[in-house]
Amino acid sequence: MKLEKMQKNIRFNENQLIYLVGKARRENTNAGFLYKKSSDTGKWQQRYFVLYQNLMFYFENENTSRPLGVVLLEGSYCERIITPLKGKESEKQITWNNFKIEYIFTITYKSEGQRSYELRTDTESECNAWIDAIRRASYSKVLEQKEELEQKHLHVIQILESERQAKWHYVQQTEELATEVKKLKAELQKFKKDRFSNHKLEDETDEIKKIKKDTDNEQQVILKVQSFFRGWLCRRRWKQIVELYIRSPHAESMRKRNSIVFSMVECEEEYNQQLSTLVCCFLRPLRMAASSKKPPITHEDVNSIFLNSETLLFLHQIFFKGLCARLENWPTLVLGDLFDMLLPMLCIYQEYVRNHHYSLQVLAEYKQKSEFNNLLKRYEEKPACETRTLETFLTYPMHQIPRYIITLHELLAHTPHDHVERNSLEYAKSKLEELSKIKACNGLVKN
Structure with missing residues (x-):
């Protein structure tokens, strides 16, 4: 051996x-x-x-x-x-x-x-x-800051290069204008000589003073025209740079990515309201009813119907606060670490998905009892429910994981391959897809 x-x-x-x-x-x-x-x-x-x-x-x-x-x-x-x-x-x-x-x-x-x-x-x-x-x-945090500084450095170099080209054009235009000024001065001197030879000596002093005054005025006008022309060229070039960036693919991709993130925050806020209505309008009142002298439902069946809904609400309240904190750093939006925080808690969703079919069966059995059915109708008539039934609120968490997968697909479509958080977003998408497959398999087995 x-x-x-x-x-x-x-x-x-x-x-x-x-x-x-x-x-x-x-x-x-x-x-x-x-x-x-x-x-x-x-x-x-x-x-x-x-x-x-x-x-x-x-x-x-x-x-x-x-x-x-x-x-x-x-x-x-x-x-x-x-x-x-x-x-x-x-x-x-x-x-x-x-x-x-x-x-x-x-x-x-x-x-x-x-x-x-x-x-x-x-x-x-x-x-x-x-x-x-x-x-x-973390050393990776230093690398991330280094990549961000390199991108900013590259952008500044591009701006400096465009400014150098603009400066070269301005220098050429200034030299042309200086040549024109020299020609005007030569013509002016020639004009002075002609005027000096054609007039008498007694009128020469008055004529020279007048010419000097006109020359000074012309020079001031030329200087003003040059200053105005240089300013106009600078403004036009800067406007062209801004317009080129606005029409660039990178700017368009960032606009779409920000739009997806804003839409995700709105959907997360709506989902938090739905979970809050489920817990406040149904779960907690039914727990109080189960503690009465003649309970219409037992505590065990309440837990079977709602399972870990209250934990889901607490989890998504923390996730929503994290999203709102990221919006404060706009336009720099980094979401990969938020999904990394959410992934270890997906076992809560797995438990909810496995129990969903059983919870609907328990609820259907209790709705056949008139006392429980009347109590449930009073809960569903509350303004916060907006005429929606308890079954509708119990089904909302089943659609949340597919919604996250679609959002991550759209984010990755507008995230460059060398982006610092692309790997974390792809990892989060793969984990969510695994949970979605488990959900689909459970649905087939139960059917």
Whole structure:
């Protein structure tokens, strides 16, 4: 039998690592105490963290020189999280919809199998400062800024080249005008000589003064004409440059891309209103009715009908706020990281899609009961429902994933192949298409 080859450990130079630790102590971007959640016991342990470039070292305390570990931040995502309520909460604890807000943030990676880190601070300002510093530590962020500066540099070079050509034309025109001025001066001098020879000496002084005065006036007129002509040429050339860019394919593509993004924000706002109506007008009132002395429906059936609708509302409220924040940076619109944040939560949609057919069956059975049917009609007559039924609101989440896929197709059609976020948009589209295939397969099986 052949002995199986044992997998070798990855080697690294410990002296080089210690050297980097020393540099991190002196030239760190951020440093301080944080609470790290242990991956083995799940307990919070206080450690001293030092951020240097795209490496984050953590120590037993502030005075120790040898680190306990190092976190590689390249390709990572740092986000603040909101944790569910557990046990008794103090009166000062900030809560929202059964969620508590602590100063906790996570460092995760896109690829599977890599460890994620949960860290906690004592204040909100420290939490925000660490999140901003970690997001700026990525080398890919520096490359993205470099590409953006190179594009701006190329655009400035094109403008300078057009300005040089315009300047060359202006110099030629000025030389032609200077030649004309010299001719006029020569004619004027010749005219002076003729006038001087034809008039008497006693009238010569008056005539010369008059000619000098006329010459000065003519020179002022010429200078004004030259100044006006140069200004007119500059304005005309700048107008031509602006018109050429407006008619360029790049500008047209950016206009279409911005239009798609604005339409996406409007659709997301409408979808948030639909989920809010589903939760506020149907889910919560039915939960209260299930808690009455003579409940028309049980809590289990309420959960079967609505499943995780309230979680979907919370998720899309966060997504919509992210879209609105991106609009504040217009005309630079970057959306790839928003879809990256949405992708890990697609399992919620998978659960909703699998349960949709069963929820409609449970609702149909309860509508046969007169007491429940009358109660449901009163809910559907509310102004916020706009004469739409509960089945209609339950079906809206089923159409959201295909809508995202269509929007991403349109965005990619107007996104250049060398764009910084094209890869992230294509990855998001492929993941959404996989979820859509799962939805279609579930529909075929149930049919």
